[in-house]
Amino acid sequence: MVITLQELQMYRNFDELASDVLDLAKEILPDKLIYLTSFSDKQQIILKLSNEDTSILLTEGMVINLNETVCNRIDFKNKQPLIYEDIKDGTCSVDLRDILEEVNIKSYLGIPISLVNGERFGTLCVAHHEESQFDKKSINLLQKIAKMFAYYLELEHFAYKDSLTGLYNRHYLSRYFEDHSKTGGVLFFLDMDGFKEVNDIHGHDTGDLVLKEIAIRLQKFVNEHHDAFAVRLGGDEFIIHFAQLSTREELSKRAEYVLNCLSAWNNKFQLSTSIGIVSYPVDSNINLKTLLKNADNALYLSKTAGKNSYKFFKEKI
Incomplete structure (x- = not known):
């Protein structure tokens, strides 16, 4: 079941922990915009940005049609990140390039965040208004941060769930x-x-x-x-x-x-x-x-x- 924004708002210290996740990510890639998102059935929500003072046209609370997002192209099944160091180098399809250029993103890294049962939660993303290089060590560290955040989500999620039916309790x-x-x-x-x-x-x-x-x-x-x-x-x-x-x-x-x-x-x-x-x-x-x-x-x-x-x-x- 998708974790709703309404449910997230009930989680203990969610806002504080989300800020800590972004702060840790900024230590790894300090010159980039880092942001957390969540998915509903049809939409992606920008939950939190590492900073608002940026030339990238994303804002907290922004809602985007899921079919029109780059994050929806991430390989959640195999838990693989999506990487575009230069959206004009030919590895990025024309439709995705148009989506990224519309918000002034020239380089992008998307890390999948999933619950333990495989259900998609959302993404931890890195974006920049210029071409960038994402080294393997930085990507691995960001994946570990996303994994720890997923464990927190799992604990909170099931605190509100009936263990037999999966409905709310x-x-x-x-x-x-x-x-x-x-x-x-x-x-x-x-x-x-x-x-x-x-x-x-x-x-x-x-x-x-x-x-x-x-x-x-x-x-x-x-x-x-x-x-x-x-x-x-x-x-x-x-x-x-x-x-x-x-x-x-x-x-x-x-x-x-x-x-x-x-x-x-x-x-x-x-x-x-x-x-x-x-x-x-x-x-x-x-x-x-x-x-x-x-x-x-x-x-x-x-x-x-x-x-x-x-x-x-x-x-x-």
Whole structure:
């Protein structure tokens, strides 16, 4: 799963460590611009620059279409750097040369940064507005720095992940709510109908496989909604969080989709889901504990209504 910018902002001391990484790299190549980037599914984000006072036209926070970046051409599979000491010497294709010239880069070195499981995170890059030479020793040192940074990312990444399903965990939801409780949003609280029987009849190993499949389906759903993420609270309880408030009609459509998605099991398992839905407005003072309690109350109404259904939380007057 791609590490989002929102997730990065929760990492302990990320900004400080990113600065330290660039400082170390500058010790190796002091006259060059060094920068860190991250990838999303479709974009590259410039996370941090070693300095802004440069003739190279890159800025922190810049977002670039991934298909239009040089970094996307790096060989992540074999963990090999991409090197252009002179973009006009014929080794650089015309389209890449145009991309680099547009931001006034005449020489470029891109080091891949990947998580331990091989997933791409982004790059550690070196750029200069003149032709340059990158010696093997400098490249090796930069690769070691990138590797150490990747270990840090791995530790932070999995601190917020459920070890079985790979979805975000309760810790991530809590941290998110600490930082974004005033922005408003919607929670879908999901509980699987019939999951206990799966464990009792088929065993816990099969139950774990079912939970993983549920996670895959939920992740596919949230990937189609840019403001959403999925959480496994524990057991067979899941949360889908939407960062933007929507109409009741739109939320009903999303709930119906999730119900259909989690009830199709080819008759192998008698599984469905029940959903409790709760919204919280912008500048709300509600805490996460109360929000989850309200969502659980709505979930209870859904269960008692016959399962495989959804209910909205209603404030008691």
